[in-house]
Amino acid sequence: MPWVDAWFPAADTRRLAAPIVAALLIGAVLAVTIVLLGRGRGRHVVAPRRGHRRWRKASPGLLLVCGLLLAIWFPLWNPGSKLDDFVYAAGVVLTVLALPGVVAALSAWCGRILARWGYRRGHAGRLIAGRQLVSLSKASSHLALAMTLALLAGGQIQLWAGSMSPQYFQSVETLDRWGEKVAVLDHLDAAAAPEDLVALLPDGVDAFSAGFDFDEADAADSEPAPHIEAGCELLSSWGLDCTQQQVSATDLLTNVPVLGQVYELAGATDIEITPTSDTAQVMRGYETGSGVYLMSVNGADLDMRGIERMLHTHAPGVQVFCQPQEWITAGQVQYIRSRWTVTLGAVGLSVLAIVLGLALAHDSARAARNLAPVGALSGSVSCAASTARWRTGVIVLVSGLTATVLYLILPLGQARVAANNDSVLWRPSPAYTAACLAITVLVAAVASISAARATARATRRWHP
Numbered sequence: 001m002p003w004v005d006a007w008f009p010a011a012d013t014r015r016l017a018a019p020i021v022a023a024l025l026i027g028a029v030l031a032v033t034i035v036l037l038g039r040g041r042g043r044h045v046v047a048p049r050r051g052h053r054r055w056r057k058a059s060p061g062l063l064l065v066c067g068l069l070l071a072i073w074f075p076l077w078n079p080g081s082k083l084d085d086f087v088y089a090a091g092v093v094l095t096v097l098a099l100p101g102v103v104a105a106l107s108a109w110c111g112r113i114l115a116r117w118g119y120r121r122g123h124a125g126r127l128i129a130g131r132q133l134v135s136l137s138k139a140s141s142h143l144a145l146a147m148t149l150a151l152l153a154g155g156q157i158q159l160w161a162g163s164m165s166p167q168y169f170q171s172v173e174t175l176d177r178w179g180e181k182v183a184v185l186d187h188l189d190a191a192a193a194p195e196d197l198v199a200l201l202p203d204g205v206d207a208f209s210a211g212f213d214f215d216e217a218d219a220a221d222s223e224p225a226p227h228i229e230a231g232c233e234l235l236s237s238w239g240l241d242c243t244q245q246q247v248s249a250t251d252l253l254t255n256v257p258v259l260g261q262v263y264e265l266a267g268a269t270d271i272e273i274t275p276t277s278d279t280a281q282v283m284r285g286y287e288t289g290s291g292v293y294l295m296s297v298n299g300a301d302l303d304m305r306g307i308e309r310m311l312h313t314h315a316p317g318v319q320v321f322c323q324p325q326e327w328i329t330a331g332q333v334q335y336i337r338s339r340w341t342v343t344l345g346a347v348g349l350s351v352l353a354i355v356l357g358l359a360l361a362h363d364s365a366r367a368a369r370n371l372a373p374v375g376a377l378s379g380s381v382s383c384a385a386s387t388a389r390w391r392t393g394v395i396v397l398v399s400g401l402t403a404t405v406l407y408l409i410l411p412l413g414q415a416r417v418a419a420n421n422d423s424v425l426w427r428p429s430p431a432y433t434a435a436c437l438a439i440t441v442l443v444a445a446v447a448s449i450s451a452a453r454a455t456a457r458a459t460r461r462w463h464p
Contacts, residue, residue: 008340020344024351060101067094068409075413088414092156095406096149103144106398108134114390125386132391140395143360147399147443150352151436154345155407158432180301180322181258185292188283190317195280197318200310204297206234209282210264211290226264227272229282229290235275237297242275261322264291294320346435350442353400357443361392361451384459388451393444400440404433 071091075084111133118126136144185207188194198207208230226249232242238256240247249268253260265271276282286292296302304322311318407428414426 024348027348028351028355060098060105063094063098064102067091067096067098070094071410072413075417079417084414084417088411092410095410096152099148099152099402100141100145103148103399103402104136104141106402107136107144107395110394110398114394123386124383126390128383129387129390129394132387133394136395137363139363140360143356143363144395144399147353147356147360147396148403150349150356151400151403151439152406154349155403155428155432155436156410157345158429159411159426179258180304181296181299182261183294183302183304183307183320183322185286185294186319186321187317188286188292191315194283194286194315194318197311197315198279198283200314201294202303202306204300205294205302205307206231206297207279207282207292207294208234209285209290209292210262211285211288212264225270225272226268227274229274229276229285231277231279231282232275233297234295235273237299240273244275245273246270247273258295262291262293346432346439349435350439353439353443354446357392357396357447358450360395361388361447361454382456385452385456388455389448392451393448396444396447397440400436400443404436404440407436408433 068091071088074087074091075081078084081087111130113130114133115127115130118124118128118130185197191197201207208228210226210228212224212226235242238252238259240252247270249265249271252271253265259265283292294302294307302322304320307320311320411426411428415428
């Protein structure tokens with residue numbers, strides 16, 4: 001699935017298709033059941049005590065500020081701390097605790113704006129819907145909060161799952177920077193005549209060996225010096241003369257950065273260069289413990305697929321791989337799981353959000369039916385229907401946009417620290433962000449239309 005950068009094994013997908021569909025249906029049924037069991041019996045407004053009114057009003061904002069400070073500011077203030085993940089999780093928990101008050105406050109703020117707009121334009125439906133948003137019923141508040149929590153929870157799962165695969169992301173960056181210009185030949189003992197493989201390589205590809213010159217007599221006094229055996233054409237592409245020489249490892253790796261993938265050169269000070277035209281000698285380096293590598297003479301990427309097919313045909317058992325690609329394979333499991341979170345989570349959250357949106361539409365329609373007698377007696381069906389439509393749409397948009405904004409801003413501190421360390425961890429997924437916005441708009445449209453139609457039918461059926 002290219003749009004979300006995810007892929008699924010065909011056999012496992014076919015095997016798990018039925019359980020996935022069953023899980024979606026069970027989730028929808030559970031959501032409806034929870035809504036039906038938790039639905040309030042109308043408004044039960046209790047005026048708070050005078051001494052506690054200021055605290056009740058300020059506590060959600062205080063929790064939200066504390067949560068954002070812990071999640072964003074602490075990683076920036078103390079980068080590299082072992083407590084970063086724990087403090088970030090604590091900040092997310094405080095933010096979640098503040099959500100009921102935050103969603104209610106945002107809904108009330110939008111309600112005041114909508115009521116003022118309806119009053120100025122003389123639109124009764126907007127005016128009444130705005131007044132109802134200022135004091136939501138318990139059922140509507142719970143449904144709006146549930147939708148916000150669902151979207152935010154899916155985003156946090158994606159962030160945590162993605163943060164568990166640093167090896168993959170670092171390897172992808174390394175592969176993008178170095179390309180597939182150097183490859184390792186392994187298990188050469190599986191080939192009957194390894195030296196014959198060089199003649200089968202594509203044009204512009206040459207082999208070289210890298211190993212250590214280790215003298216046991218001087219082992220206590222010096223470190224093993226790496227040496228390279230390569231053909232003159234390859235040495236010329238590195239800017240070296242075709243002579244026996246010793247070069248500085250720093251200078252060589254500066255001129256040919258892709259040689260940083262050669263394990264034997266790591267931490268070296270000087271490198272012994274031995275030119276050779278005997279490909280058999282290069283291949284025999286494998287028998288003495290040296291690594292055998294393939295490299296493009298003209299600096300282009302290797303045709304890894306073509307080389308793999310050639311080896312599979314003429315020397316089954318011999319393996320060829322690029323180091324970054326090998327690291328990518330090792331870290332790919334966690335990355336695949338993080339992408340599954342985005343795709344499967346988007347599908348599951350879509351079902352859950354639609355169910356919650358329809359339940360919210362039912363609650364809004366029930367509240368708007370109180371206007372059915374007025375609409376029937378005045379001959380205006382649109383008043384109650386407009387009230388239900390605006391009330392439902394605004395609640396869904398506030399819930400979805402609040403969850404999306406929090407998903408984008410909560411990991412800002414962690415993402416900035418990761419970026420300073422040349423990592424791409426803790427970055428919100430553009431695909432998941434787009435999915436949240438699409439779900440929000442879709443559910444708002446469906447729920448608003450459903451609530452308006454249900455209220456309009458109730459108005460037409462009302463008789464004194």
